[in-house]
Amino acid sequence: MAAPGAFYITTPIYYVNDVPHIGHAYTSLACDVMARFHRLDGKRVMFLTGTDEHGQKVEKSAQAAGMDPQAFCDRVSQNFRDLSGLMGYSNDDFIRTTEDRHVRACQALWRAVVAAGNDDIYLGKYAGWYSVRDEAFYGEDELVDSPAGKRAPSGAPVEWVEEPSYFFRLSAWQDRLLAFYDANPDFILPPARRNEVVSFVKSGLRDLSISRTSFRWGIPVPDAPSHIMYVWFDALTNYITAVGYPDMAGAAFSTFWPATHIVGKDILRFHAVYWPAFLMAAGVAPPARVFAHGWWTVEGQKMSKSLGNFIPPHDLVAKYGLDPVRYFVLRELPFGADGDFSHRAVVNRLNGDLANDLGNLVQRVLSFIAKNGSGQVPNPSELAPEDEKLLAASAALHATTRARIDRQELHTALEEIWRVIGDANRYVDAQAPWTLRKTDPARMATVLYALTDAIRRVAIVLQPFMPTAAGRILDQLAVPTGAARQLEAMGGAPKLVPGTALPQPEGVFPRYVEAAA
Ligand code: MSP
Numbered sequence: 001m002a003a004p005g006a007f008y009i010t011t012p013i014y015y016v017n018d019v020p021h022i023g024h025a026y027t028s029l030a031c032d033v034m035a036r037f038h039r040l041d042g043k044r045v046m047f048l049t050g051t052d053e054h055g056q057k058v059e060k061s062a063q064a065a066g067m068d069p070q071a072f073c074d075r076v077s078q079n080f081r082d083l084s085g086l087m088g089y090s091n092d093d094f095i096r097t098t099e100d101r102h103v104r105a106c107q108a109l110w111r112a113v114v115a116a117g118n119d120d121i122y123l124g125k126y127a128g129w130y131s132v133r134d135e136a137f138y139g140e141d142e143l144v145d146s147p148a149g150k151r152a153p154s155g156a157p158v159e160w161v162e163e164p165s166y167f168f169r170l171s172a173w174q175d176r177l178l179a180f181y182d183a184n185p186d187f188i189l190p191p192a193r194r195n196e197v198v199s200f201v202k203s204g205l206r207d208l209s210i211s212r213t214s215f216r217w218g219i220p221v222p223d224a225p226s227h228i229m230y231v232w233f234d235a236l237t238n239y240i241t242a243v244g245y246p247d248m249a250g251a252a253f254s255t256f257w258p259a260t261h262i263v264g265k266d267i268l269r270f271h272a273v274y275w276p277a278f279l280m281a282a283g284v285a286p287p288a289r290v291f292a293h294g295w296w297t298v299e300g301q302k303m304s305k306s307l308g309n310f311i312p313p314h315d316l317v318a319k320y321g322l323d324p325v326r327y328f329v330l331r332e333l334p335f336g337a338d339g340d341f342s343h344r345a346v347v348n349r350l351n352g353d354l355a356n357d358l359g360n361l362v363q364r365v366l367s368f369i370a371k372n373g374s375g376q377v378p379n380p381s382e383l384a385p386e387d388e389k390l391l392a393a394s395a396a397l398h399a400t401t402r403a404r405i406d407r408q409e410l411h412t413a414l415e416e417i418w419r420v421i422g423d424a425n426r427y428v429d430a431q432a433p434w435t436l437r438k439t440d441p442a443r444m445a446t447v448l449y450a451l452t453d454a455i456r457r458v459a460i461v462l463q464p465f466m467p468t469a470a471g472r473i474l475d476q477l478a479v480p481t482g483a484a485r486q487l488e489a490m491g492g493a494p495k496l497v498p499g500t501a502l503p504q505p506e507g508v509f510p511r512y513v514e515a516a517a
Contacts, residue, residue, distance in 0.1 A: 002255065007256075056135070102237070335409060361421055370504060
């Protein structure tokens with residue numbers, strides 16, 4: 001069990017055969033929001049990402065680039081590290097599977113399965129289909145015919161492979177896995193994905209080939225160096241390497257394990273079936289959660305090299321700015337569903353939700369104060385019920401967003417926040433401080449005070465999603481950094497101190513105007 005108040009979140013580790021695109025950026029972004037949310041909620045957080053560097057796919061890509069595999073990995077891994085800087089990820093560690101600490105952990109996990117004495121790893125011979133692109137074995141019955149020949153269900157080409165191989169006795173784990181899913185109903189989310197996994201396991205499990213002998217780019221199997229580990233046995237282990245495995249008594253492991261894994265739907269089976277079975281076979285606790293998100297298409301089409309519609313995150317950030325991109329990808333799709341990326345949809349969100357709803361709220365309240373309220377936090381008189389209502393709705397965002405984020409519902413967390421932004425905009429219209437200025441200046445000050453405090457709370461809870469923009473709003477309200485920006489500070493009585501000088505307001509979300517062709 002992880003220590004109370006600790007939270008461990010992981011992205012998949014990315015294959016180094018490719019340059020990062022928006023699909024890769026998406027998974028990590030979602031993890032970043034959760035990591036930041038929990039940190040602001042007072043938890044100790046470990047957020048891990050990294051690169052998956054072994055296996056045939058990477059070896060072939062290195063060959064194609066005419067490079068030594070390690071030098072190739074060094075170069076491509078750096079692209080993913082750079083992505084962290086570009087997207088503002090707050091990862092605490094970046095793991096590479098070619099590091100020594102990882103080789104040690106993989107060999108230790110293998111040995112632990114063997115040492116458990118249940119014969120879960122045995123030597124045999126693999127004869128069957130393999131897809132290098134998916135790094136996965138397929139049964140004949142899973143293949144689909146295509147004009148180009150047999151294909152994996154993902155559409156990837158397959159080849160016939162025959163070689164000596166160690167196997168993991170997955171067939172013996174069916175009942176234990178089903179009992180585990182039963183005892184942990186939220187282990188796999190969203191629920192529809194859980195149902196898919198449960199029926200897959202119920203349909204019977206085949207033993208899994210976990211070593212290869214026909215190429216060399218991998219981690220040697222202990223005591224059998226002619227074998228290298230199957231890349232998924234190696235890759236999945238990264239999650240425990242990073243918390244110090246095999247030192248399970250060590251501080252990192254005992255504080256943080258088990259983790260929440262966020263993965264794309266295409267790699268759910270590896271995480272929700274194979275991985276808990278490997279761990280249980282080695283006497284290690286299975287993960288706490290595996291959440292599978294959907295896939296992005298681009299302007300209605302699958303992203304692919306041949307279509308040339310890969311979206312490099314760098315281009316998007318240069319065009320729209322980092323925070324709008326972060327907001328868009330997390331708001332546009334229900335986290336878990338598939339969806340489409342289009343420039344029109346980004347512009348709609350940017351100009352609608354960000355410029356009109358949030359930007360305009362902040363701008364009209366703060367510039368009104370700058371013009372009419374001497375540029376200070378206004379001095380309220382007694383709060384009216386409608387003021388209390390707005391403040392209560394904004395304070396409640398702490399608990400409601402926490403409940404959503406605990407189930408990885410990032411889009412509904414944003415919906416809750418935007419509901420309050422809508423309330424606040426309607427409140428401005430209904431209270432009409434510009435009219436009160438002439439008729440009842442004391443009431444005007446109270447209304448403006450309630451608004452600034454509601455905006456403060458909204459900005460606090462928005463920090464995980466849009467760290468820079470939310471920080472700028474808090475700066476404009478003169479909220480000090482540190483404890484005053486933790487989620488805890490959203491509760492209780494309004495916290496802005498009347499009379500505090502406010503800086504000159506400046507717009508946070510300019511409208512996006514398409515450059516003339
Ligand atoms: N190396 C494995 C993961 C090992 S984890 C122990 C791998 N790497 S990957 O680079 O191919 O994919 C990494 C993640 O990117 C996956 O979660 C995948 O679902 C995600 N995406 C890749 N393309 C995507 C989209 N078009 N849309 C959304 N996510 C996508 O698999």
